[in-house]
Amino acid sequence: MIKGLFQRIGGLGGRRLDDDLLDELEEGLILSDVSVSTASGLIADLREGARRGQIATDEAARDFLKKRVIEHLGAQTAALHFNPNGVxxxxxxxxxxxxxxxxxxxxxxxxxxxxxxxxxxxxxxxxxxxxxxxxxxxxxxxxxxxxxxxxxxxxxxxxxxxxxxxxxxxxxxxxxxxxxxxxxxxxxxxxxxxxxxxxxxxxxxxxxxxxxxxxxxxxxxxxxxxxxxxxxxxxxxxxxxxxxxxxxxxxxxxxxxxxxxxxxxxxxxxxxxxxxxxxxxxxxxxxx
Ligand SMILES: Nc1nc2c(ncn2[C@@H]2O[C@H](COP(=O)(O)OP(=O)(O)OP(=O)(O)O)[C@@H](O)[C@H]2O)c(=O)[nH]1
Ligand SMILES: [Mg+2]
The missing domain is CATH 3.40.50.300 (P-loop containing nucleotide triphosphate hydrolases)
Known part of the structure; x- marks a missing residue:
């Protein structure tokens, strides 16, 4: 999984978010079994953020990815359902x-x-x-x-x-x-x-x-x-x-x-x- 995605690309060293880093992040996501379409969607959003000057470093990229992934997974935990009136x-x-x-x-x-x-x-x-x-x-x-x-x-x-x-x-x-x-x-x-x-x-x-x-x-x-x-x-x-x-x-x-x-x-x-x-x-x- 993306366990340690940023470790995999050499840690968070305050790297600038350029095309090289975007490529490495996309590859890391795919290697972690995120599908190509999910990975490219995430990277496209990152690229757009970088273009607008909102995301400039690897730290900012990580925070952005985390936010998006939590949104994808559903922010609130979905509890297991019980029947209140029977088995x-x-x-x-x-x-x-x-x-x-x-x-x-x-x-x-x-x-x-x-x-x-x-x-x-x-x-x-x-x-x-x-x-x-x-x-x-x-x-x-x-x-x-x-x-x-x-x-x-x-x-x-x-x-x-x-x-x-x-x-x-x-x-x-x-x-x-x-x-x-x-x-x-x-x-x-x-x-x-x-x-x-x-x-x-x-x-x-x-x-x-x-x-x-x-x-x-x-x-x-x-x-x-x-x-x-x-x-x-x-x-x-x-x-x-x-x-x-x-x-x-x-x-x-x-x-x-x-x-x-x-x-x-x-x-x-x-x-x-x-x-x-x-x-x-x-x-x-x-x-x-
Ligand atoms: N490490 C690890 N092993 C697990 C986990 N869950 C299941 N296993 C192992 O995976 C193997 C298969 O588990 P089962 O529960 O028999 O799988 P199943 O889906 O019931 O398999 P079938 O009845 O053959 O369809 C067993 O050796 C389990 O001990 C887990 O979360 N972690
Ligand atoms: Mg079984």
């Missing part, structure tokens, strides 16, 4: 291996610590061992997990989970789903079916449909976001593996082009390594 349902979706199950496990811990009574739905009936992985997270968090047979209809597992949540008085259901290719229509239809079951059973759409994106994914993240938003209206993004990369600029492009807010940041494999996304803090890190 809350959050659906976690995304391609293979991005960190859906891990993010659910982490949130199970956090929600429980906050006094909620979560229940996990093992909607990934496709991958061998997916259910066991979720059960292990549930066991460690002390949270019940509703499972189905391998190959069972995920929508049926979600149905069972909603019934179990009502019976046990759980206030939030976190639904795991199988990783899928964003260009496989049958799998994408399955997501729509899960959402329909939730709507039928609770009388409302999922309170959150969270698309999980791996920070190391690169430009493919945008294609994923576009494809998934066609099968289910997205309410938030989770950026995972933020700890392990110098990239992650893709989230800026995805948030800007889809208008979906980033809600959570995964910063490791452990239970407590997830935090609310803070646009200001994230931007500070990017432009250090």
């Amino acid at each position: 809350t349902v959050w659906l976690f979706i995304g391609v293979n291996g991005v960190g859906k199950t891990t993010s659910i496990g982490k949130m199970a811990h956090r929600l429980k610590d906050e006094g909620h009574t979560p229940l996990l739905a093992a909607g990934d009936t496709f991958r061998a061992a997916a259910t066991e992985q979720l059960q292990e997270w549930g066991r460690r968090a002390g949270v019940p997990v509703v499972t189905g047979q391998q190959g069972a209809d995920p929508a049926a597992v979600v149905f069972d989970a909603l019934c179990a949540a009502r019976a046990r008085g759980c206030d939030i259901v976190l639904v795991d789903t199988a990783g899928r290719l964003h260009n496989k229509s049958n799998l994408m239809n399955e997501l729509a079916k899960i959402a329909r079951v939730i709507e039928r059973e609770t009388g409302r759409a999922p309170d959150e449909t969270l698309l999980v994106i791996d920070a190391t994914t690169g430009q493919n993240g945008l294609a994923q976001a576009r494809a998934f938003s066609e099968s289910a209206p997205l309410s938030g993004l989770i950026l995972t593996k933020w700890d392990g990369t110098a990239k992650g600029g893709i989230i800026l492009t995805v948030a800007r082009e889809t208008g979906v807010p980033v809600k959570l940041l995964g910063v490791g494999e452990k239970a407590d390594e997830i935090c609310d996304f803070d646009a200001k803090e994230w931007t500070e890190t990017m432009f250090s």
Whole structure:
């Protein structure tokens, strides 16, 4: 990501904002997986500011970029939604291996610590061992997990989970789903079916449909976001593996082009390594 963009170009030495510096900044943004169109838009704005004499140095360029990026990401933090009148349902979706199950496990811990009574739905009936992985997270968090047979209809597992949540008085259901290719229509239809079951059973759409994106994914993240938003209206993004990369600029492009807010940041494999996304803090890190 743009983590340390200004470090990358040799720090803030009071350099004059000339064409060379503009080129280096644009290249730095693109190397950080900000899309070419987002990067050139930002640089064009900088160039215009420089032409008008408003931005003359690297420090001023940094302050300008920070302001613009925070605007792109949405200045106020978008809070996670809860259902005030019944069971809350959050659906976690995304391609293979991005960190859906891990993010659910982490949130199970956090929600429980906050006094909620979560229940996990093992909607990934496709991958061998997916259910066991979720059960292990549930066991460690002390949270019940509703499972189905391998190959069972995920929508049926979600149905069972909603019934179990009502019976046990759980206030939030976190639904795991199988990783899928964003260009496989049958799998994408399955997501729509899960959402329909939730709507039928609770009388409302999922309170959150969270698309999980791996920070190391690169430009493919945008294609994923576009494809998934066609099968289910997205309410938030989770950026995972933020700890392990110098990239992650893709989230800026995805948030800007889809208008979906980033809600959570995964910063490791452990239970407590997830935090609310803070646009200001994230931007500070990017432009250090
Ligand atoms: N470093 C780091 N690793 C993570 C993070 N989130 C998930 N992982 C790791 O990424 C790998 C895949 O995570 P899963 O949660 O199994 O991913 P998934 O999306 O459920 O994968 P499928 O079920 O196969 O689609 C695991 O090894 C996790 O420990 C994170 O924020 N940081
Ligand atoms: Mg999984």
